[in-house]
Amino acid sequence: MIVTRFAPSPTGYLHIGGLRTALLSYLWARRNGGKFLLRIEDTDFSRNDEAAARAIVDAFKWVGLEHDGEIEYQSSRLAIYQEYAQKLLDAGKAYKCYMSKEELETLREEQTARKERPKYDNRYRDFDGTPPEGREAVIRIKAPLEGSITVHDGVKGDVVFNVADILDDFIIARADGTPTYNFVVAVDDALMGVTDVIRGDDHLSNTPKQIVVYEALGFPIPRFFHVPMIHNHEGKKLSKRDGATDVMAYKTLGYTPEALLNFLVRLGWSHGDQEIFSMKEMLELFDPSDINRSASVYNVEKLDWLNSHYIKNISNDKLCELLEFHGVMLVSHDKREILLDALKERSKTLVEMANQTNEILVRPAGFDEAALKKGYKEESKAILQTFAEALKNSAELHLPSDYHHVMEQVVAQLEIGFGKIGQPLRIALMGKLSGPGLDTVMAIIGVDETLARIEALLSI
């Protein structure tokens, strides 16, 4: 069975890079009928993480990812870590170190001054004397002193680290007894039965340390997949400064979860020339061994394109529901099918769609100056009046085609081109020179409102 996990530290919200690794882990677990676990890495419990965990679950819910089982909080597993630290102590694979922070600091300064790599000098590694008075000990693990550690990575291949270059007897428990990251990650992944660790490649250099822990404890080493970072336009790791990194911000900005997920899965992964992936297809096709080795730049244009694609394909009922979040209530509007059909072809985001809806439904507060100059001539008034009369004299008008017929009549009667009536009418209806088809707009707002808007323009 494949077991994957997503293990964020509680930073307050789920960011876009986190969502990507969560998605990939989720896909791989589900594809194999396995489990996808969620663990909150809050061993540094100076922060309250309940809100953070809720933020992550909310974001998961929005995009439709679901984790299995209970959320594990590392802060509630302290006894477990202590137990395993003690096991290592008993087995002689870890030891207490009484060096103070100050001593450590001076050691590091000396080493740096000598241009050596800062590194613990193993002074308590084989210590069996009397511990110094009044010192709280940290627990250090005995790391190998020579040789190399190879990370067998499903994305990067075999990565060999020279022990002398990167390791020392690192701390697994602080002086106050709390465990440190590289220790708890390994313990938890092993205890929770995680078989495939899919995470950002900023963790690649931590992995040898975690392997040291796995080996000391006799745990099987999982498969690792270190996925490349998402970069910003400067080519740096995506950070808060880059704007929308909070997943929930995308909801506010009018993106659909389908588009966001599709966008993220295509960053560093592909399947031939295919661009559009439903969740079902991702589930059928995704394999972490196909992930690219290089970082990718986050570019919004593609997301926008995907989003407009998905908006075009959402059912009107669903669209109606989604637009409510953006303050547009259409459930009881009798012409909502016409409206939605027209607008979903021309909206990149749900926010745009909501705005365009309001531009149709709400009578324009004023008329764009440039538009008036360009499209509202002296002759336009008579044309609009004729059109208004024609509307009044028409029988039942419902569909866009009904209104289109009236326009055709007037155009034929006055022997003018469509543009002569189109421009002023558009200004009357929308207050500007762009927008959906005029017949569509009129069908949506109805005869009375159409006449009122024409009247409003004629009276300026």
Next chain:
RNA sequence: GGCCCCAUCAUCUAAUGGUUAGGAUUCCAGAUUUUCAUUCUGGCCAUAGGGGUUCGAAUCCCCUUGGGGUCACCA
């Protein structure tokens, strides 16, 4: 700085050592549309540089350059 990773159009990417280096987004042009948008058609644009190996290299090896990540009693 040490260690590690990475390198195909502006961007996301495709290409069992043999292709006119393909697709998508952006951009540009044309068509459709009473407008704008959509849609359709077409176009511009790439193997970082230098050495090898090979009949043949985007692909394998080495070097250079460039970029990124990481080096805590943070996670």
